[in-house]
Each structure stands twice: as structure tokens, then as C-alpha cells.
Amino acid sequence: MHTLVADHPLIAHKLTALRDVHTETPVFRSLTDELVTLLAYEATRDVKVEPVQVHTPLATAEGAKLARPIPLVVPVLRAGIGMLDGMARLLPKADVGFVGLARDEETLVASTYATRLPADLTGRDTFVLDPMLATGGTLETVFGMLASRGAASLTAICLLAAPEGLARISEAFPDDFPVPVKVVTAGLDERLNERGYIVPGLGDAGDRLFGEI
Numbered sequence: 001m002h003t004l005v006a007d008h009p010l011i012a013h014k015l016t017a018l019r020d021v022h023t024e025t026p027v028f029r030s031l032t033d034e035l036v037t038l039l040a041y042e043a044t045r046d047v048k049v050e051p052v053q054v055h056t057p058l059a060t061a062e063g064a065k066l067a068r069p070i071p072l073v074v075p076v077l078r079a080g081i082g083m084l085d086g087m088a089r090l091l092p093k094a095d096v097g098f099v100g101l102a103r104d105e106e107t108l109v110a111s112t113y114a115t116r117l118p119a120d121l122t123g124r125d126t127f128v129l130d131p132m133l134a135t136g137g138t139l140e141t142v143f144g145m146l147a148s149r150g151a152a153s154l155t156a157i158c159l160l161a162a163p164e165g166l167a168r169i170s171e172a173f174p175d176d177f178p179v180p181v182k183v184v185t186a187g188l189d190e191r192l193n194e195r196g197y198i199v200p201g202l203g204d205a206g207d208r209l210f211g212e213i
Contacts, residue, residue: 036086
């Protein structure tokens with residue numbers, strides 16, 4: 001597994017504003033959208049393309065276009081929905097699947113309550129959107145679903161990650177895993193607290209995106 005902590009002044013600026021407890025929901029949502037687009041630029045660096053020729057007003061030019069089959073983007077419900085627009089801005093032709101997982105706050109174990117994924121992902125690059133890589137249980141489950149369907153690559157885009165979560169994903173998907181596995185995040189924080197929240201983190205991303213339920 002490869003981990004990329006994006007190092008860019010604009011990413012650091014937007015992440016700092018996301019962390020601020022005084023940042024209200026509409027601003028938080030807008031900042032998340034912008035930040036995901038920046039992270040998606042890094043996450044899609046190895047996306048498959050194929051050569052193509054186009055005619056400019058002056059001559060023929062060699063270029064590239066996204067190869068088929070087209071990528072699949074998978075937001076993890078519900079917080080991942082807040083990241084979808086930012087990703088779609090960069091990959092508007094990608095298909096979108098959904099996985100819903102809910103974490104038991106006592107055991108910290110996530111259970112699946114919804115799955116809308118293609119049965120066959122052979123040859124397709126996949127991108128999972130989940131704001132917080134905390135314990136790693138959710139991402140391990142979703143990566144497993146995609147890998148079992150034949151995905152050609154597994155990439156997660158997260159606003160923040162904890163060392164414990166990265167260690168779990170690295171153990172579940174080691175360097176010799178049959179397909180490339182990557183986590184792209186805006187920041188790597190210190191640790192998890194006893195409730196499984198990232199410290200210093202930014203709180204519950206779903207609640208800050210959509211309000212408390």
C-alpha cells in the first residue's frame with residue numbers, strides 16, 4: 001500500500017479551516033468540496049488513459065483520453081456524499097457506486113447496511129471517498145468489496161488519516177497485493193482517542209457536513 005499525504009499550501013490552508021470548531025456547516029461543506037478536488041488531482045495521477053488524435057485549427061495533435069472501462073467513484077454513506085461533487089468535478093464521466101456503513105460507537109465495528117456496486121469491476125480504477133480514515137475498518141471492508149469484484153486499482157481519498165487506520169490498511173493490503181492500493185489524504189494526525197476519533201482531527205465529518213442527526 002502506498003500513502004500520499006498531500007503537501008500543498010492551499011491544502012494546508014483549507015484543512016486548517018475545516019478543523020476550526022467555529023467553521024459553520026455551509027462553509028465546511030464548501031471547503032470540503034474544494035479540498036477533495038485538490039486531493040483528486042493527486043489521486044488520479046495514475047489513472048489509465050489511451051492515445052488519441054485531435055484536429056486543432058492548425059494541425060493534428062497527439063493527445064490522451066480516459067481509457068475504458070471508465071473509473072468508478074464510491075462515496076461511503078453518509079459523509080462521503082459531501083465529497084462527491086469535488087471528485088465529480090475532476091472525473092465527470094466516472095460511474096458512481098455507493099456503500100453504506102454504520103459504526104457501533106461501543107465496539108467501533110462498522111456494519112454494512114447498503115451496497116450499490118457493479119458486480120464486475122474487471123479493469124476498472126476505483127476511488128473510495130471517506131472523510132476520515134480512523135480505525136480503518138470501513139475502508140478495509142469497502143476495499144475488500146471492490147477487490148472481490150475485480151477492480152484494477154484501489155484508491156481512497158480522505159480528508160484526514162490516523163496512524164492506526166493506515167497500519168490496518170497496510171496489513172490488509174500489503175505491497176504484494178495483486179492490484180495497486182493507495183491512500184491519499186490531506187493530513188496524517190497523531191492518534192485515535194478511546195472513542196475511535198482522530199486527534200486533533202476535525203470532529204464528526206458527517207455531522208459537520210450535514211448537521212447532527
